[in-house]
Amino acid sequence: MIVYKNTDAPSGVESSQPAVSWCAVFAGAVAAAALSIVIAILGSGLGLTVLSPYSHPDTVVSVAVGALVWLIFVQWASSALGGYITGRLRTKWVSVMTEEVFFRDTVHGFLAWSLATLITAGFITSSTLLLANGAMKSPPRDEHHGPHAYYINVLFRSDNVHPIPPDVREDAAMLLARSIADKTAQPDDRDYLVHLVSVQTGLNQDESRRRVEGVIAQVQTTADKSRKAMVALSISTALAMMVGAFIASVSAALGGRQRDQF
Incomplete structure (x- = not known):
C-alpha cells in the first residue's frame, strides 16, 4: 500500500x-x-x-x-x-x-x-x-406561417380562388392547438371545424367531416410522436x-x- x-x-x-x-x-x-x-x-x-x-x-x-x-x-x-x-x-x-x-x-x-x-x-x-x-x-405571426399552417391549408384546400379570411384561419388554428393539448377534439369543436370547412370550400357535410377527421388524426399523430421523442x-x-x-x-x-x- x-x-x-x-x-x-x-x-x-x-x-x-x-x-x-x-x-x-x-x-x-x-x-x-x-x-x-x-x-x-x-x-x-x-x-x-x-x-x-x-x-x-x-x-x-x-x-x-x-x-x-x-x-x-x-x-x-x-x-x-x-x-x-x-x-x-x-x-x-x-x-x-x-x-x-x-x-x-x-x-x-x-x-x-x-x-x-x-x-x-x-x-x-x-x-x-x-x-x-x-x-x-x-x-x-400570422397563421399563414404558423406551426399549423400546413394543416390549415389542407383543411381549406379547394378550387376557390378567394383567400380564407384570417379570423377563420385563426379559429381553425386555435381548435387544432386545443386538440393537441387535450389529446382529442371535443365534439363541438369538430362540428365547428366541419362547418368552417364546408362554408369555405363548398364541400358537403360528410366530405367536410372526413377531411376534418383526417387532419385531426394527422395532427395528433405528429404531436404524439413528438411527445414520445421528447420523453425519450x-x-x-x-x-x-x-x-x-x-x-x-x-x-x-x-x-x-x-x-x-x-
Missing part, C-alpha cells in the same frame, strides 16, 4: 491542509462549462438541438436521435476535460493513503461536474429568457449526465495520479 508521507507532520495530528482544492474544482468546472457551451452552440448551428412538435413525424424522430447523440457527446467530452483538469490542478496531499487519495480525486471530479452543470444550466436559462423576451416583443430525449439526457458524472470522477482520478507522478 502506497502512502504519501510527510516527515514534518506530527503523527496522529490532523493536517491543516484542506481536503478539497476548490480552485482546482472551479477551474475544471469553468473549462467543462465552456466546452459544453461551445459544442452546444455548434450543434445548434448544425440543427442538432432544434426539435419542433409540429415537424413531420419522421423528421421529429431523426432530429431527436441527432440531438441525443450530440448531447451525449457534449456531456461526456466536457466531463472528461473538466475532471482531468481538476485532478491535475488539485493540491498534492501528504500523509494520505492511496485509497484516500483516489477517493478525494473522484470527489473532486464529481464536484467539478456538479458546478459545471449549474453554470451551464444558468447559461441555458438566461438564453431561454432572452429568447422568450424577444419573442414577446416581436409582432404576432429527456430520459436519455439524464442518463447521459449520470454517465458524465462518472466520467468526470474517473478523469479526475487519472489526472490526480499523473499529477502525483510529477
Whole structure:
C-alpha cells in the first residue's frame, strides 16, 4: 500500500491542509462549462438541438436521435476535460493513503461536474429568457406561417380562388392547438371545424367531416410522436449526465495520479 508521507507532520495530528482544492474544482468546472457551451452552440448551428412538435413525424424522430447523440457527446467530452483538469490542478496531499487519495480525486471530479452543470444550466436559462423576451416583443405571426399552417391549408384546400379570411384561419388554428393539448377534439369543436370547412370550400357535410377527421388524426399523430421523442430525449439526457458524472470522477482520478507522478 502506497502512502504519501510527510516527515514534518506530527503523527496522529490532523493536517491543516484542506481536503478539497476548490480552485482546482472551479477551474475544471469553468473549462467543462465552456466546452459544453461551445459544442452546444455548434450543434445548434448544425440543427442538432432544434426539435419542433409540429415537424413531420419522421423528421421529429431523426432530429431527436441527432440531438441525443450530440448531447451525449457534449456531456461526456466536457466531463472528461473538466475532471482531468481538476485532478491535475488539485493540491498534492501528504500523509494520505492511496485509497484516500483516489477517493478525494473522484470527489473532486464529481464536484467539478456538479458546478459545471449549474453554470451551464444558468447559461441555458438566461438564453431561454432572452429568447422568450424577444419573442414577446416581436409582432404576432400570422397563421399563414404558423406551426399549423400546413394543416390549415389542407383543411381549406379547394378550387376557390378567394383567400380564407384570417379570423377563420385563426379559429381553425386555435381548435387544432386545443386538440393537441387535450389529446382529442371535443365534439363541438369538430362540428365547428366541419362547418368552417364546408362554408369555405363548398364541400358537403360528410366530405367536410372526413377531411376534418383526417387532419385531426394527422395532427395528433405528429404531436404524439413528438411527445414520445421528447420523453425519450429527456430520459436519455439524464442518463447521459449520470454517465458524465462518472466520467468526470474517473478523469479526475487519472489526472490526480499523473499529477502525483510529477
